[in-house]
Amino acid sequence: MKLSVIIPVYNEESTIREVIAKVRDVDLEKEIIVVDDGSTDRTTEILKDEQEKDEITIVYNSLINIGKGAAVRIGIEHITGELAIIQDADLELDPNEYVKLIQPILDGKAEVVYGSRFMQKVKGLTILQRVANTFLTLTTNLLYHTHLTDMETAYKAFRTDVLKSVKLKCTGFEFEPEITAKISRLGYKIYEVPIAYHPRTTMEGKKIRWWDGFIAVYSLWKYRFQDIKSFKK
Numbered sequence: 001m002k003l004s005v006i007i008p009v010y011n012e013e014s015t016i017r018e019v020i021a022k023v024r025d026v027d028l029e030k031e032i033i034v035v036d037d038g039s040t041d042r043t044t045e046i047l048k049d050e051q052e053k054d055e056i057t058i059v060y061n062s063l064i065n066i067g068k069g070a071a072v073r074i075g076i077e078h079i080t081g082e083l084a085i086i087q088d089a090d091l092e093l094d095p096n097e098y099v100k101l102i103q104p105i106l107d108g109k110a111e112v113v114y115g116s117r118f119m120q121k122v123k124g125l126t127i128l129q130r131v132a133n134t135f136l137t138l139t140t141n142l143l144y145h146t147h148l149t150d151m152e153t154a155y156k157a158f159r160t161d162v163l164k165s166v167k168l169k170c171t172g173f174e175f176e177p178e179i180t181a182k183i184s185r186l187g188y189k190i191y192e193v194p195i196a197y198h199p200r201t202t203m204e205g206k207k208i209r210w211w212d213g214f215i216a217v218y219s220l221w222k223y224r225f226q227d228i229k230s231f232k233k
Contacts, residue, residue: 002081003030003102004160008071009089013042020050022095023087028102032056033078034089035071038064069170069178076163085157093155097195101157110191111162112183114148115155119194129199132213139217140177143224144184148192152176152216155195162188167233173212174219181223182231 005023009016016034023032036044038061047058057078061071072086083102087095097115104110118133125133133152140151156179166186170178184190223231 001029001083001102001106003028003098004079004081004084005030005032005087005095005098006072006075006079006084007032007034007087007089008037008068008075009034009039009043009047010037010065010068010071011039011041011043012089013039013046015091016043016089017046017050018091019087019089019095020056024054026095026098028098029081031079031081033059033075035059035061035075037061037066037068037071040065067170067172069168069172069175072175073168073170076168079160079164082160083157084160084163086154088154092198094196094198097155098157100193100195101155104191104193105157105159110189111159112188113157113191113193114150114153115157115195116148116150116192117153117195117197118149119192120196122197122199124197124199136177136213136216136220139220140180140184143220144181146180146184146190148180148190150192151180153195165233167231170219172215174215177216177219178223181220185223185228186231 034047034056036047051058059074061074083105085098085101101113101115104113137148137151140146141148166182168178
């Protein structure tokens with residue numbers, strides 16, 4: 001099965017070239033779909049250079065930054081593979097773990113797989129980050145009767161037909177709670193596998209902020225009580 005890798009990117013000139021190189025090196029049949037969400041640094045220039053090396057799909061979203069969720073939604077529209085995964089444009093997660101993430105789908109055990117950062121020891125997280133992640137995951141489990149250890153993980157793998165069947169509205173970092181809420185209510189069980197994680201700091205370019213946690217909680221509650229018919233395309 002071909003794997004579609006969606007890379008939403010905004011101002012990641014220091015990492016995007018290496019991320020694309022790491023994805024290219026993964027020994028799987030795949031396509032790379034990069035969505036440039038209004039970058040104002042050298043990211044766009046680097047992407048044009050990378051596109052000349054081989055065939056990768058690059059979508060230039062807009063002249064302004066809209067958000068990760070909007071970029072992911074645009075990327076989904078360009079998928080041609082049977083499997084899909086979201087890859088952030090930083091170096092916090094390792095593309096070499098794609099095989100581990102998609103194996104449960106290939107084995108017929110799952111249709112959605114999350115890479116959990118907390119099924120093993122994680123170094124480098126602040127106390128606030130640990131508390132926030134724990135709270136959001138517990139809230140998800142309480143509202144949706146799931147048994148997750150890491151709802152906010154950036155590594156989420158899907159059977160493409162499942163991902164494309166969900167109507168998403170997110171524009172920012174609320175992609176994580178929205179997709180989790182909707183696929184859970186639609187009856188898809190989320191399978192988790194442990195992954196390595198190398199967190200970066202705000203000084204190093206991390207873009208998620210404290211208020212995104214409140215948006216995530218709001219999203220989880222909102223989609224718990226919305227009409228499930230509105231979740232399907």
